[in-house]
Amino acid sequence: MNGPLLRVENLVTAFEVRGRSLFAKPLELRAVNDVSFTLAAGETLGVVGESGCGKSTLGRSILRLIEPTAGRIVWQGRVLTGLTDEEMRRARRDMQIIFQDPVASLDPRMTVSDIIAEPLTVFEPQLRRKEREARVQEMMEAVGLAPEMVNRYPHEFSGGQAQRIGIARAIVTRPKLIVCDEPVSALDVSIQAQIINLLRRLRDEFDLTLIFISHDLSVVRLISDRILVLYLGRIVEIGDSRAVFDRPAHPYTRALLSAAPIPDPKIARNRPRVQLTGDPPSPISPPPGCVFSSRCPFVIDACRTAQPPLIQTAGGQQAACIRLDNAFQSQAPSV
Amino acid sequence: MAALLSLEDYSIRFRTPEGDVQAVTDMNFTVAPGERVAIVGESGSGKSQTFLGVMGLLAKNGVATGRAMFNGVDMLKLRGAALDAVRGRDIAMVFQDPMTALNPSLRISRQLTEQLEVHQNASRAEAEKAALAMLERVGIPDPVRRFRLYPHELSGGMRQRVVIAMALLTRPKLLIADEPTTALDVTIQAQILDLFRELTADLGAALVLITHDMGVVAGLADRVAVMYGGRVVEEAPVDPAFEAPAHPYTAALLASIPRVDRDAADIQPIPGRPPNLIRLPAGCAFHPRCAHAQDNCRATPPPLSALAAGRRAACFHPVHEEKAA
Numbered sequence: 001m002n003g004p005l006l007r008v009e010n011l012v013t014a015f016e017v018r019g020r021s022l023f024a025k026p027l028e029l030r031a032v033n034d035v036s037f038t039l040a041a042g043e044t045l046g047v048v049g050e051s052g053c054g055k056s057t058l059g060r061s062i063l064r065l066i067e068p069t070a071g072r073i074v075w076q077g078r079v080l081t082g083l084t085d086e087e088m089r090r091a092r093r094d095m096q097i098i099f100q101d102p103v104a105s106l107d108p109r110m111t112v113s114d115i116i117a118e119p120l121t122v123f124e125p126q127l128r129r130k131e132r133e134a135r136v137q138e139m140m141e142a143v144g145l146a147p148e149m150v151n152r153y154p155h156e157f158s159g160g161q162a163q164r165i166g167i168a169r170a171i172v173t174r175p176k177l178i179v180c181d182e183p184v185s186a187l188d189v190s191i192q193a194q195i196i197n198l199l200r201r202l203r204d205e206f207d208l209t210l211i212f213i214s215h216d217l218s219v220v221r222l223i224s225d226r227i228l229v230l231y232l233g234r235i236v237e238i239g240d241s242r243a244v245f246d247r248p249a250h251p252y253t254r255a256l257l258s259a260a261p262i263p264d265p266k267i268a269r270n271r272p273r274v275q276l277t278g279d280p281p282s283p284i285s286p287p288p289g290c291v292f293s294s295r296c297p298f299v300i301d302a303c304r305t306a307q308p309p310l311i312q313t314a315g316g317q318q319a320a321c322i323r324l325d326n327a328f329q330s331q332a333p334s335v
Numbered sequence: 336m337a338a339l340l341s342l343e344d345y346s347i348r349f350r351t352p353e354g355d356v357q358a359v360t361d362m363n364f365t366v367a368p369g370e371r372v373a374i375v376g377e378s379g380s381g382k383s384q385t386f387l388g389v390m391g392l393l394a395k396n397g398v399a400t401g402r403a404m405f406n407g408v409d410m411l412k413l414r415g416a417a418l419d420a421v422r423g424r425d426i427a428m429v430f431q432d433p434m435t436a437l438n439p440s441l442r443i444s445r446q447l448t449e450q451l452e453v454h455q456n457a458s459r460a461e462a463e464k465a466a467l468a469m470l471e472r473v474g475i476p477d478p479v480r481r482f483r484l485y486p487h488e489l490s491g492g493m494r495q496r497v498v499i500a501m502a503l504l505t506r507p508k509l510l511i512a513d514e515p516t517t518a519l520d521v522t523i524q525a526q527i528l529d530l531f532r533e534l535t536a537d538l539g540a541a542l543v544l545i546t547h548d549m550g551v552v553a554g555l556a557d558r559v560a561v562m563y564g565g566r567v568v569e570e571a572p573v574d575p576a577f578e579a580p581a582h583p584y585t586a587a588l589l590a591s592i593p594r595v596d597r598d599a600a601d602i603q604p605i606p607g608r609p610p611n612l613i614r615l616p617a618g619c620a621f622h623p624r625c626a627h628a629q630d631n632c633r634a635t636p637p638p639l640s641a642l643a644a645g646r647r648a649a650c651f652h653p654v655h656e657e658k659a660a
Binding site for chain 2: 050051158160188189190191192193194196197200215216217218219221222223245255256257258259260261262263264265266267268269273275276277278279280
């Protein structure tokens, strides 16, 4: 295929938030602010950032589950942002989503079989019952669920198994793209690696392209080819996974990496840290200039004048920072 | 040194319509004054219930048996005013969600001063002074202004700082922190963990850190107890516990954890899932998932036996036995 599978151009998703008083003008909250990137078929893009950075809104905006305010989403050469609701609904056959809370995302009154078959009744209504059942069994096998579980209800399953059901439902229509929104965050640590390995296997088996959203860098590292770091709705760094983890360029990426706990007491005691003070600012009133300027340990006056564009770094990734060639780059390696 | 807290033959059981849930079984565990010990385990391991039992905070259908000796007094025998005198003064507890500890309708100032007025008979003015000093101590910027705010006006990280200030106001000897940073962003988590480290050292308080996160354990604790299926399966100082884990569960858990400094190829998931506490497997609760399991593991639960100095493991076939001996 020519060109990328997905191209996101200057995407903005804004919400209106009520002002301080009932009669005050509503405020605008830009959850996603001028985000652009491309995704090649078969690629896995990890989207990381802290709560409120816009990562889930970005994932949902791409599928138009939340309507973007501006910008374009181009899917296999077709502009999704202009489609009617009905056209978009049909396009979603190729684009599925997996949610964080596996049990809550499954209808408690439906059996496993009904849940997994539901997308088929929408997108392939011509299928006979026997064919549909065969597809469900095939998916259950693919995600590692025993065939005899087919008539059980969601509450009978553990979190890990429920997430397998959610994954089976997502892949049953053979989509090309799956947005995984914090798919292992609610699971026990010993189960997280099982589900990540499953997603990796399915990606190869079904030629899937993944957008993998998580607050947890260690989980994102396990599955991503490329990493996109969001802060206050903006991309602050994007590039190959190895480059971002081995030589993070943006001060925020460096702080995130150095704050991620490492289960090794000797490393934990001795690793250099990029310590941040304070909390992220509210997206309703971002700081002037660079979105990270209010917490950045390397901030200078020039950072407060304009949001820096993404700049090519020595490591090959892109980062939105005007101080990339400065001395702090040589201090404090990542992890 | 005499133990500050000593759990002896300590068990917790819940009665439910589906049968009895054995949440904690035959625990023998001590916390020394001033030490930082982590209790680590997955959901259902019993790590939280153990200390809710000590504090007399179990759900109504739960019963703790054995002894929980704190400063020579059995916490399980205390009731009413005698229990309240220890809780919130000598032992304080911090939970995952700071809003569970904060009254949404009271200003920060009132939540803090109440502690001192109740437990130390301080006057309002004295209490306010001490509370403000503690807010500053826990790193709340502009404490004078924030003193007059309500909890919902603060960020999650700030709320947790307020809760920590509240917990430390009475200078407790023991601080129990149950997943205190799990709801926080990673950069805020790092700040709060630093705060725990500094404050417990300054005040000489012992810290029991209950967590599912081995990374948090490695960064903060001196000693770790690993729980599985309601039992302590391994107990050791942090360095040897991470370097040469003795229990196969500890080893498997460490090998399964995604790490920012490791690639996917180095991660080995643990097959299966944690046990159902209503129907615990016979023998060692970990045996269905254990690569080292043999016949005796399926028959009897292995006792928690001493290995090297300060190390214990509940396993008939420990890993790294030779290194630990």
